[in-house]
Amino acid sequence: MKFSIVITTHNRLTLLKRAMNSALAQTIPCEVIVVDDGSSDGTDMYVQGRRKELLDMGDTRLIYHRHATTLGHSGTVNQGVALATGNWVKLVDDDDYLAPNCIEEMVKAIAGRPDAVICSCRAIQVNENENEISRSRQVGKGTLLYIPQDEIHYAMLLELLPFGTPVQVAFSRSAFLKSGGWDTRFDTNYDDIDSWIKIAKFGDAIFINKCLACRTVWTGSFNSKFTVEKRLEMNLIIKEKIYFCISEKYRHSLPKLSDIKSSIRLHWGFVALKKIKIISALKIYLKTDFSMAASRLFIKRLVARDCLDKLLKESQENTLLFVRENR
Incomplete structure (x- = not known):
């Protein structure tokens, strides 16, 4: 099994x-593809320079x-997916990052379920200073949850099954290509969820x-630019799409x-x-x-x-922010 990490970026070099760093520091080395959507902030010079440094050391993993x-x-x-040579793809937006063992854990999980086409994990939500805000919720019991195809959309x-944002998935x-890829009409507004529906x-x-x-x-962030009304409109479209994909079962x-x-x-x-x-709320109601x-x-x-928020607040678990450990 070969993984490709695809990082999408546009004018956010510091975050990129x-x-x-998080992609190149994976415990299982894999191809890292940076796809730059026409940045003008020095991204090109930086990534090309980083790529040359790696090539000089015999490391060919970074593609730009x-x-x-x-x-x-x-x-x-x-x-990015078109350029990938791995049979599995891990997406990362430029403002997000991975734990060092993310790919390793996913490889182990997928090996136990050869019919799987999509794999997700929990994530820590952090602010601009990398301080924890919250954590995405646990699904079911145990470390791993396998969901048969005919149960996914339900x-x-x-x-009951929040796949989450690109950094989690x-x-x-091959399933991505069969699904037709991301729909550009949804750009940054439920385009990821629309893709998970199709891949599943x-x-x-x-x-x-x-x-x-x-x-x-x-x-x-990209989706912060959308109004509440626009988010609602797209949410309704997505829910209807899911509804008509549900198994007869x-x-x-x-x-x-x-x-x-x-x-x-x-x-x-x-x-x-x-x-x-208030006006938006009244219009919706x-x-x-x-x-x-x-x-x-x-x-x-x-x-x-609400129950999840209380559990998180009561937890005494220390947060280890991955990048700080690996700089």
């Missing part, structure tokens, strides 16, 4: 250096590709209950699509209120059906997340 014109995040991901719909390159049609899934990556939450136990959509509107209205965007079924789905989600 951290992402590259630069777009002459900007393609956007989705197009840049597609280009679990995704009810948010690896996938079979081709095999089983794996979830590793370990924090093997760090995701930076900051004001300069589970269709009899599904909530109504209308109730699911209403619960999502309740969620995003709540998000708007938390952000003190005016279009929401406050049915009992939708309210139950929303409350169930809210309670689950």
Whole structure:
């Protein structure tokens, strides 16, 4: 099994250096492809220089590709996967980074499930100073969770299986290519989740209950540019896509699509209120059906997340930020 790490970047050289260091420091050495979406901040000079240093030491792992014109995040991901020679691909956005053993843990997990096409792990959310904000939740019990193909979309719909952001996910390159790659119409707004939905049609899934990556939450992130209303709109589209992918085996136990959509509107209205965007919240709630079924789905989600937050606050586990250990 060969892994390729694909790092996408655009004008964020300081953050890119951290992402590259984490990829090159993996306990299982693998191909590292940096795809530069037309940066103008010295990224080209830095990566080319780093590549030459490695080549002088006989290390050919680092590959660099630069777009002459900007393609956007989705197009840049597609280009990186096209260049990859590994049969599995690990994505990393330039503002995120990996634990040194991330690829090693994924290789072990995938070896035990040869029919898997997608593998995800937990992540630590950090701020711009690399201080922990939160952790993505554990799924099920035990270190590893294997999900048969016919159960994946059902679990995704009810948010029992949160694959997460690109830094958490690896996938079979062949399944990615069969799926058609990332849809550029969704650029940075659920383009990743849309891809996981499509890839999951081709095999089983794996979830590793370990924090093997760090995701930076900051004001300069791509998806922070979208309004609450736009995020809601795309969330509804994605949920509907998942709904119609669900196996016949589970269709009899599904909530109504209308109730699911209403619960999502309740969620995003709540998000708007938390952000003190009162007008946005009112617009969302005016279009929401406050049915009992939708309210139950929303409350169930809210309670689950609240319980997780309490557990994290009570935990005395020390956070080890991966890059600081490996600089």
